[in-house]
Amino acid sequence: MLKLYGGARSRASVVKWYLEELGIDYEFILLDMQAGEHRQAPYTDINPIGKVPAIVDGDFTLWESGAILGYLAAKYGGVTEIEARALIDQWIDFANSTFGSALAMEAVRETAVPRLLDSLETVLGDREFLLGAEFSAADVALGAMLYYGPLMFGLSLEQHLNIKRYAQNLQARPAFQTTFGNR
Numbered sequence: 001m002l003k004l005y006g007g008a009r010s011r012a013s014v015v016k017w018y019l020e021e022l023g024i025d026y027e028f029i030l031l032d033m034q035a036g037e038h039r040q041a042p043y044t045d046i047n048p049i050g051k052v053p054a055i056v057d058g059d060f061t062l063w064e065s066g067a068i069l070g071y072l073a074a075k076y077g078g079v080t081e082i083e084a085r086a087l088i089d090q091w092i093d094f095a096n097s098t099f100g101s102a103l104a105m106e107a108v109r110e111t112a113v114p115r116l117l118d119s120l121e122t123v124l125g126d127r128e129f130l131l132g133a134e135f136s137a138a139d140v141a142l143g144a145m146l147y148y149g150p151l152m153f154g155l156s157l158e159q160h161l162n163i164k165r166y167a168q169n170l171q172a173r174p175a176f177q178t179t180f181g182n183r
């Protein structure tokens with residue numbers, strides 16, 4: 001069975017959400033991050049960088065939540081075309097790197113985040129999901145950031161109603177509720 005390693009309130013929830021969406025059986029291995037289990041063997045044999053989440057799927061090991069989402073989409077989510085996979089990766093990178101860094105870096109947050117939100121608002125329009133009518137791993141990556149943003153960085157979506165609606169719809173999904181909702 002696929003193993004997911006994470007802490008109690010960690011980015012492992014992002015991967016959990018997608019595993020639940022895909023209906024994959026998995027075992028969650030809770031590390032005691034307060035005690036530093038993520039920075040010690042045996043976990044560092046899985047992720048030598050000492051961060052969570054990581055997965056072990058058979059004899060394959062992978063870490064970085066974005067890479068894990070892309071892998072799960074290709075292996076279990078029916079995403080077979082290179083172009084389709086690339087578009088998902090593009091939005092995962094946008095969420096985790098471009099948007100995530102803008103949110104986290106106080107020095108640029110006030111200028112960078114509104115610009116990104118303005119662009120995203122236009123891209124989304126009245127689309128249900130990032131890639132159109134179908135939910136994908138890209139929505140998990142961005143949906144997670146749109147959840148963390150208000151919670152951790154005081155992000156407001158009141159000026160961006162397409163994004164607000166999109167985020168609310170994602171957060172109403174049963175798989176989101178059983179993962180992020182139970183943190």
Ligand SMILES: N[C@@H](CCC(=O)N[C@@H](CS)C(=O)NCC(=O)O)C(=O)O
Pocket residue numbers: 007009010011012038050051052053063064065066096
């Ligand atoms: N870009 C990474 C971030 C991983 C990350 O920073 N995880 C945090 C928990 S949410 C962590 O392991 N922190 C422990 C530490 O830095 O010691 C991902 O998305 O997987």
